[in-house]
Amino acid sequence: MNNEDMSVKTFESNEQLSETLCKQVSHQLSDAIAERGHAYLVVSGGNTPKPLFQRLSHTDIDWKHVTVLLADERWVLPDSNDSNDKLIKTVLLKNKAAKANYITLFTGHEQAENAAPVLSKQLAELPRFDVVILGMGDDGHTASLFPDCAELEQGLHTDEAVIATHPTRAPYARVSLTKSRLLNSQHIYVHFCGEKKLQVFKQIEANQQPALPLGEFVQQQAVPTEVYYSAA
Numbered sequence: 001m002n003n004e005d006m007s008v009k010t011f012e013s014n015e016q017l018s019e020t021l022c023k024q025v026s027h028q029l030s031d032a033i034a035e036r037g038h039a040y041l042v043v044s045g046g047n048t049p050k051p052l053f054q055r056l057s058h059t060d061i062d063w064k065h066v067t068v069l070l071a072d073e074r075w076v077l078p079d080s081n082d083s084n085d086k087l088i089k090t091v092l093l094k095n096k097a098a099k100a101n102y103i104t105l106f107t108g109h110e111q112a113e114n115a116a117p118v119l120s121k122q123l124a125e126l127p128r129f130d131v132v133i134l135g136m137g138d139d140g141h142t143a144s145l146f147p148d149c150a151e152l153e154q155g156l157h158t159d160e161a162v163i164a165t166h167p168t169r170a171p172y173a174r175v176s177l178t179k180s181r182l183l184n185s186q187h188i189y190v191h192f193c194g195e196k197k198l199q200v201f202k203q204i205e206a207n208q209q210p211a212l213p214l215g216e217f218v219q220q221q222a223v224p225t226e227v228y229y230s231a232a
């Protein structure tokens with residue numbers, strides 16, 4: 001698909017959206033396993049992907065040949081309710097998906113900026129991802145590439161795989177996969193819900209300035225990218 005022809009797949013509810021996206025993602029992971037013996041799935045944190053994770057966890061995929069990792073992590077302890085790591089472990093890596101391999105972004109370093117170079121080296125060694133699912137915040141951030149963080153330009157232009165970011169209007173230091181590492185994927189999905197985010201997405205689609213971080217993934221032509229939106 002040429003991303004110039006991108007259309008937004010629209011659903012009434014996140015449940016309905018998740019049913020369709022789950023089928024799509026599971027086919028692509030299974031195809032990757034058939035072709036190369038292993039598949040890489042990158043997922044986002046936050047609230048939006050919970051129904052998708054629940055469905056994926058019950059889906060017949062040869063999970064032992066799938067590696068899952070996060071697009072970003074909030075620098076909190078792994079037992080915090082704001083930890084993306086906790087979300088993945090409690091909602092996705094269960095049931096059939098309990099057999100998946102998981103690369104955590106939580107290294108145990110006290111500071112995100114000390115963890116980032118270690119993670120960057122580790123993730124640079126991974127092959128091309130098969131599926132990357134990106135979320136979007138109300139401010140147009142994706143992964144932990146925030147419009148207001150001092151590290152945004154670095155995150156969009158570096159060849160490093162992971163950087164630390166410090167949003168000024170959202171809590172916690174973060175680690176985030178960079179644009180170059182996220183775009184090193186066969187397929188990208190953008191997944192968001194609700195009218196407020198739809199309005200932000202319309203600004204991004206129209207390329208309104210100042211450009212928002214998600215626009216870097218929506219406007220590019222290199223990787224097939226599909227947008228999944230639900231009203232509720």
Ligand SMILES: O=C1O[C@H](COP(=O)(O)O)[C@@H](O)[C@H](O)[C@H]1O
Binds near residue numbers: 044045074135143
């Ligand atoms: O902080 C984050 O926010 C975004 C969006 O989260 P949501 O709760 O509005 O769906 C998420 O994609 C990212 O992974 C997370 O760290």
